[in-house]
Amino acid sequence: MSIIPFHDRDGHIWYDGQLVPWRDAKVHVLTHGLHYGSCVFEGERIYNGSIFKSREHSVRLKKSAELLGFDIPYSVDEIEEAKVATCKAANMVNGYIRPVAWRGSEMMGVSAQHNKIHLAIACWEWPSYFTPEARMKGIHLQLSKWRRPAPDTAPTEAKAAGLYMICTMSKHAAEKDGFQDALMLDYRGYVAEATGANFFMIKDGVIHTPTPDCFLNGITRQTVIDLAKRRGYQVIERHIQLEEVQGASEIFLTGTAAEVTPVGRIGDWTFTPGEVCRNLMLDYDALVNGRLEAAAAE
């Protein structure tokens, strides 16, 4: 399979207020965001021409920047308009949207008080490749050796580029050993999340998910909790010990990219995705595609 690199594609990217040709959307090598991790981003999906929970993502982007001590020089409304313009220029009705904001090059040291704040927005096609039935086989997770840091160690509520350093290391280690993703514990040893998705387990028909006190409270996570409650499931947010996971009847992950993804294995423990996974996958699919009523009535 030949891969088209992301820097060498046709189309346009919204960059600091205007749409520029895709290949011209560059940063200089001496950029603070690259050297010191002063960079935040979003991952969003557009379904049938409508960006799912668009405003929530724009608000989170602004908040992530604030947590890193910088202010994106565009309002939530302006970011909303920019995302729509980006998708429109690409005729994108089903795809993925990536806003990214970072400190520029005016100062190149730890201190960067006067650096310009940049914002860029790109979109690309990213279909859900797997049918619900294929997904029901479940992905395999390896336990990561890296732990999610404490909230007084890093700005854990921010979707900040720097927090993904340990995610990439964990995911690469997992892939090297034949797993698709990694499960990370937190600094206390509680189950936290996968490298880009939140964690859920089902025990005795009840859904349990870790309290998001040191990792992203995903927009998909919150959506799926609502959907589960609408289905009549009990949902408990609490600290979860790794040993408890072994006895779960089903496990799944949630995220903008992952949507609802069942898990078939964690290390040596195997799980069989079942009814809860299937129901929530169908409900999520119905919701994002604007036909929840039909699915909920089934």
Ligand code: PMP
């Ligand atoms: N945790 C991490 C580390 C993530 O990268 C993501 C994806 N943004 C999530 C959780 C899920 O967040 P959301 O549902 O808002 O996409």
